Amino acid sequence: MTLPPxxxxxxxxxxxxxxxxxxxxxxxxxxxxxxxxxGGGKTLAGFLPSLVDLVDAQPGLHTLYVSPxxxxxxxxxxNLARPVADLGLRVRVEDRTxxxxxxxxxxxxxxxxxxxxxxxESLALMLSYEQAPQIFGSLRRVVLDELHALAENKRGDQLMLGLSRLRALAPQLVVTGLSATVEDPDALADFMGGAEVIHADPGPDPDIAMLPxxxxxxxxxxxxxxxxxxVLKAIKEAGTTIVFINTRAQxxxxxxxxxxxxxxxxxxxxHHGSLAREARQRVEAAMAAGALRAVVATGSLDLGIDWGAVDLVIQVGAPRNVKRLVQRIGRANHRYNAPSKARIVPANRFxxxxxxxxxxxxxxxxxxGDPRGPGPLDVLCQHILLTACAGPFDAGALYHEIRRAGPYAALSRAAFDDCLHFAATGGYALxxxxxxxxxxxxxxxxxxxxxRAARDLRMNVGTIVEAEMLKVRFRGRGGAPLGEVEEGFAATLRPGDTFLIGGQTVRYDALREMVVEVTKQPTKEPRIATYSGMKLATSTQLSHRVLALIGDPAHHPALPKDTQGWLALQAKVSTLPRPGVLVSESxxxxxxxxxxxxxxxxxxxxxTLGLLMTRIMEEAGQGPLGFLSTDYALLIWSLDPVTDPAPLLDREALREGLGDWLAGNAVMKRTFRNVAIISGLIQRNMPGGRRTGKQATFSSDILYDTLRKYDPDHLLLRITADEARRGLVDFGRIEEMLDRSDRLEHRMLDRVTPLAAPLMLEFGRVPIAGAGRERLAEAEAAALMAEAGLA
Incomplete structure (x- = not known):
């Protein structure tokens, strides 16, 4: 195909x-x-073959565009309306969300x-209809935008299963993936099911530095x-600025x-994902019109929307992930072959x-970036159920069809049959x-x-299982929407409490019909609406870079003078963490x-390591009282000293402790709830209304306890255990830490060290209710009795 005149x-x-x-x-x-x-014209590149094809447009669906x-x-x-109109193409473009x-x-x-x-999600829903063969039979092209973002979570797995279905319905299909720079293009091509990788010129290096x-x-x-x-001074000096923050509350x-x-x-x-849609759209429209000088945003603006007028990006807080930083830097200029300007602001000394x-x-x-694991089986269970909604299917044919999806290329027939039998009956115990x-x-x-079950299954399509959110509106008939807060946060509010949402301080008045009603209260100090799932962990590769930078004084001149002095004092008083050595201090x-x-x-x-190590310390009678963790370090305080950390870091003891802790822990129940919802065991959306988070959690807790007792090898329990270890508790990162450490180096010291001092000031302390607390209480009681003359 060539470009027509x-x-x-x-x-x-x-x-x-x-x-x-x-x-x-x-x-x-x-x-x-x-x-x-x-800014490299990816989207136009993706649609160009379709527009050329559609010069002689025939009725029917020709191109499907999927974005996150x-x-x-x-x-x-x-953006498509312009070339379609200019070229006089008789092409209908519509969205379906x-x-x-x-x-x-x-x-x-x-x-x-x-x-x-x-x-x-909408593609999965369309594929579940009986008309799917008619809708997609004429399909010639699929464009997958921002594929790197989709590949990071279960939405990408669901999309690849949908793509395998489309290939069966339209064998002539050609698929184009569009992605920003990624660490392993070949792996992303394999995720698509195999594709030729085309690299664009990466353009000039960005103008990026720390903000003074x-x-x-x-x-x-x-x-x-x-x-x-x-930051405000930089905003004044620029035309338009996006200030990226890592979490919604921040x-x-x-x-x-x-x-x-x-x-x-x-x-x-x-701009963030918990604001009301109307509020987000107002900000987006104002940005597109050039009416704003700056927008403070979270990951809600990481992807795609084309604002060519952005002159500067400021990242407040460490980026945690280099890919994410590059993506955010790219929001500046949005012009090819023009360097993006970005500045970074660290939140603290580390x-x-x-x-x-x-x-x-x-x-x-x-x-x-971390290698992707195999396609998750809860997503596959949902796919099997939705496939049945579209009509009868042959199990062998569906198995081979699913194997064409990149994440499921290595799926065994036994694992497929497990998912099929779960979808059919719920499993042995159910x-x-x-x-x-x-x-x-x-x-x-x-x-x-x-x-008739098809209706209920279609109402529960999707893999996004977020914390249950409640709408927030100003009080009164027709009160303006402000956004959403988590159900757990709303449950802690009492009338008169204040919190921050949409940049405004509001007073909580009442919870009416699952809506949090509020009144504007600008004069009071607010509480903060908290959003779970938003804390970003520093990537493995960036953590390695940080460790290498700290451990090699030859590279310290790259750091500010005060940071250099801090690390030099640490080296003098104790020792510096460095690659190959796991350093600890008491x-x-x-x-x-x-x-x-x-x-x-x-x-x-x-x-997770803090939970496991304090359990071992408790069993050894060392009286742990609490711990806190950051991305870099773990701090535990106790009645007795840790003189040798080796027994606390024994791999088998940690694994055994993890299994015992997870078995009855709320983390497992929360993970099981998510798996049960995605797999279709629990349906949140029902005709006539949506279950509240508490109702769904109550149902999942009963099911979890039932399956643990009567069917401990149930498919969903196996999925849950794998996900909890890999995701919420991140045990793999603990093992990676031990694997890269050839030896332990422990220092017994007489005072707080320079590197440990900031840890003493951090929030997020987790208390341990164990024998250490009892010993403290006994000592305090003895002191009081002695003071009263009763000892």
Whole structure:
């Protein structure tokens, strides 16, 4: 395929030349994966073969575009309208997401457009309809946008299963993946099921550096408020700025800090995923129109939306992940062959080192990323049930179809049969209950036992299982929506309590019909609405860089002078953590012994390690009282000193402790609830209303306890155990920490060390209710009795 003269003329009228990677994608013979930087014309490259094909448009669906964000589909629709109109193409472009009107969704099943823009969830839903062969039979092309983002979670696995179904319905299909720079393009191509990788010119290196601040970074904490005057000064000097913050709660706080000193009333917006859709759309529209000087945002703006007017990106807080930082840097300029300008602001002294390490990685184009595991089986269970909604299927044919999906290429027939039998009966312990008898086999084909079950299954499509959220509105009839807070946070509120949402302080008045009603209360100090699942752990590769930077004094000149002095004092007083050595320290402070372990394994892993090590200490009678973890270190305080950490880090003891702890722990029940919802065992959405989070949790807790007692080898329990170890507790990072440490080095000291001092100031302490507390109480009682003359 070559670029027709009409298209060449259209490019010329825009003052453009087609990029080589756009022409390469047009000429590709089969499936392709385009790796191109932000602003490199990826989206136009993906659609160019379709637009050329559609010069002589025939009725029916020709191209399916799938993105991770609903907002991206609207953005793409606007961008496509221009070439379609300019070239006089008789092409209908429509979107199909959860926001699309039901009447339009129904029409699309019988009269699909030429180009349909959708999300993984909506595609799974469309594939579940009996009309799927008619809808997709004419399909020629699929464009998968921001594929790197989808590949990081179960939405990507669901999409790849949908793609395997599309290939069966439309054998002539050609698939194009579009991605920003990734650490392993070949692995991403394998995730697609195999594709030719096309690399665009990566463009010039970004203009990226630390933002100079008038005040030094604090020793501890994570909000970066000390830098607000310097960030505001940078905003004033730039045209338009995006200020990225790692968590939603911190974004709310930093937005408030900027407004408190914004004497010139510069228009600054706030954007995160828990704000009301209307509020997000207002900010997006204002940004697109150039009406804002800055927006404070979380990962909700990491992807795709094309704002060419952005001049500067500021990352407040350590980026935790080099890929994420590169993606955010790319939001600046959004122009090819123009360097993006970005500045980083560390939140505390430890983060200074991480930011320097991240800058080095960006300059060296050294991206981080962990290998993907096999496709998750709970997603496969949902796919099998949705396939049955579309009509009877042959198990062998479906198994071979699923093996074409990259994440499931190595799926064994035994694992597939486990999922099929679970989908059919719920498994051994549940097969006596009618509600889980969903599939049956007749004449060699599997089908729904009751066709009416299709409605309930379709209502529960998807793999996103977030904390249950409650709407927040101003009180009164027709009160304006502000956003959402987690159900667990709302449950702690009493009338009169204040909290921060949408950049405003509000007073909690009442919970009415699952809506939190509030009144504006700008004069009171707010509580903070907390959002779970938003804490980002520093990646393994970036952690290694940080450790190497700390451990080699020859590289310390890259650090600020005050940080250099801090590390030099640590080397003098104790020792520096370094690659190949797991360094720990014990020292007394305020009548307690403290043990610091510099593991550089990420907050989740070190939190888990703290739980496991204090259990071992409790059994040894060392009186642990509590612990806290950061991305870099674990701090435990106890009545007795840790003189030899080796027994506390014994791999078998840690594994055994993890199994015992997980067995009856709330972490496992929470993980099981998510797995049960995705696999279809529990349905959150029911005709006539949605179950509350408490109802769903109550049901899943009963099921978890039942299966543990009567069917301990149940498929969902096995999935749950794997996910808990890999995800929430991150035990793999603990093992990786031990694997890379050739030896332990422990120092017994007489006082707090420079590296441990910031840990003493951190929030997030976890108390241990054990024998140590009892010993303290007994000692306090003895002292009181002695003071009273009763001893």
């Amino acid at each position: 009409a298209f060449q003329a259209w490019f010329a009228r825009q003052g453009w030349q087609p990029h080589p990677h756009q022409i390469a994608l047009l000429q590709a013979q089969g499936d392709s994966l385009l790796i191109a930087p932000t 964000l609903k907002a991206l589909t609207a953005d793409i629709a606007r 959860g926001d699309t009107r039901s009447s339009q969704r129904a029409r699309q099943r019988t009269d699909p457009p030429h180009i349909l823009l959708t999300t993984p 601040t008038t005040a030094p970074s604090p020793w501890a904490g994570g909000n970066g408020h000390y830098s607000a005057p310097d 974004a709310e706080l930093f937005f408030q800090a900027l407004w408190a000193i914004n004497d010139e009333n510069l228009p600054i917006g706030l 983060e200074v080192i991480e930011c320097v390490a991240a800058l080095e990685a960006v300059r060296e184009r050294d991206l981080d 097969r006596a209950y009618d509600r889980w008898q969903r599939l049956m086999e007749r004449d060699g084909l599997w089908r729904l036992r009751d066709p 020292f007394p402070h305020q009548g307690r012994w403290h043990f610091a372990l510099y593991g550089f394994a990420g907050r989740n892993a070190l939190q």
